[in-house]
Amino acid sequence: FNKNYPFYTSSSKSMILHFKKYAKWIKKKLKKNASILEIGSNDGTFLQNFKNYFHIGFEPSKSVHDVAIKRNVKSINKFFNLQNINFLIKKKIKFDVIVGSNVICHIPNQNNLIKTMLKLLKENGKIIFEEPYLGSMYKKISYDQIYDEHIFIFSVNAINKISKLFDLELIDVLEQNTHGGSMRYVVGRKNVRTVSKNVENILKREKNLGQDTLESCIKFKLNCEISKKKLVEKIQSIKSRGKKIAGYAATSKSTTVLNYCDIGTNYIDCIFDTTKEKIGKYSPGKHIPIISYDSFYNQLPDYAYLFAWNHKEEIFKKEKEFINKGGRWISHVDI
Numbered sequence: 001f002n003k004n005y006p007f008y009t010s011s012s013k014s015m016i017l018h019f020k021k022y023a024k025w026i027k028k029k030l031k032k033n034a035s036i037l038e039i040g041s042n043d044g045t046f047l048q049n050f051k052n053y054f055h056i057g058f059e060p061s062k063s064v065h066d067v068a069i070k071r072n073v074k075s076i077n078k079f080f081n082l083q084n085i086n087f088l089i090k091k092k093i094k095f096d097v098i099v100g101s102n103v104i105c106h107i108p109n110q111n112n113l114i115k116t117m118l119k120l121l122k123e124n125g126k127i128i129f130e131e132p133y134l135g136s137m138y139k140k141i142s143y144d145q146i147y148d149e150h151i152f153i154f155s156v157n158a159i160n161k162i163s164k165l166f167d168l169e170l171i172d173v174l175e176q177n178t179h180g181g182s183m184r185y186v187v188g189r190k191n192v193r194t195v196s197k198n199v200e201n202i203l204k205r206e207k208n209l210g211q212d213t214l215e216s217c218i219k220f221k222l223n224c225e226i227s228k229k230k231l232v233e234k235i236q237s238i239k240s241r242g243k244k245i246a247g248y249a250a251t252s253k254s255t256t257v258l259n260y261c262d263i264g265t266n267y268i269d270c271i272f273d274t275t276k277e278k279i280g281k282y283s284p285g286k287h288i289p290i291i292s293y294d295s296f297y298n299q300l301p302d303y304a305y306l307f308a309w310n311h312k313e314e315i316f317k318k319e320k321e322f323i324n325k326g327g328r329w330i331s332h333v334d335i
């Protein structure tokens, strides 16, 4: 999360739309003079929907923070932690809503994080966050959710327990399709708000599936090994027919697949990506060259490995020509 951080939320049209709908959902319950703070506000994709509200985003990565500023979003180029919120404490500013999307799971020190949120949350304020969901990862065997920045993969059970440790209460949970299956959590101070039936329902479902047990982890591990074997066999069969494979989107997730399955330039020639910071660089560990998406149709592969499988609807819609020209998609998850 430095000055060259290369993940721009707005690189996906469906994510822009998702954040617009998400903002509308929050605004329905907000008073006109309400205040909102976003942790890891990236390029301002979400907060730009709150320009008429008192809003602040904390974004440590300068590359994306600069874009937010250009979009007239109030962004602080700092990490969100106890050390960096003094300017708000001094002015006695508190928030009705504290939001985070795909960021809470990136933060190693959850203790510091929650204490920081509590200092800035109004008595009846809400903490709302969306993160990749453990249940979806288990179901889809999407082990590529496990990578360097993803310190945690939360379950409802985990968030429920963490909330209690801080005199907070999990008041609602809503399943989301984003990032291959996420969960939206709504947390408030204890005994302030009514708890939705959704919480009990999903807690029960997790219990019935045994997702709070070590056995479920072991089963997941075995499923990953089977998935890896199948993928390598599929790729070897494609290569034995003399076909060309290229990667589509140099995602963070792809790092896990490539290294875990030992897939390098012997199988995949290059990865096409739309992010300027990534072009001319190499995939971590396996050193597959990343080239500009602009040349995708000039260098068409026979097979494109969909590393951004979580954006498949958007990508399939955009790439009909690839299929018309005889191209095929592959991935380690069902697409």
Ligand code: TYD
Residues within 6 Å of the ligand: 007, 011, 012, 013, 248, 249, 250, 251, 252, 253, 254, 272, 273, 274, 275, 278, 293, 307, 308, 309, 310, 311, 314, 315
């Ligand atoms: P995402 O799955 O959101 O990322 P991550 O696993 O890194 O969290 O994908 C973001 C990357 O995918 C980013 O490098 C841009 C690239 N991308 C494309 O190249 N083309 C596309 O159509 C989309 C949606 C993403």
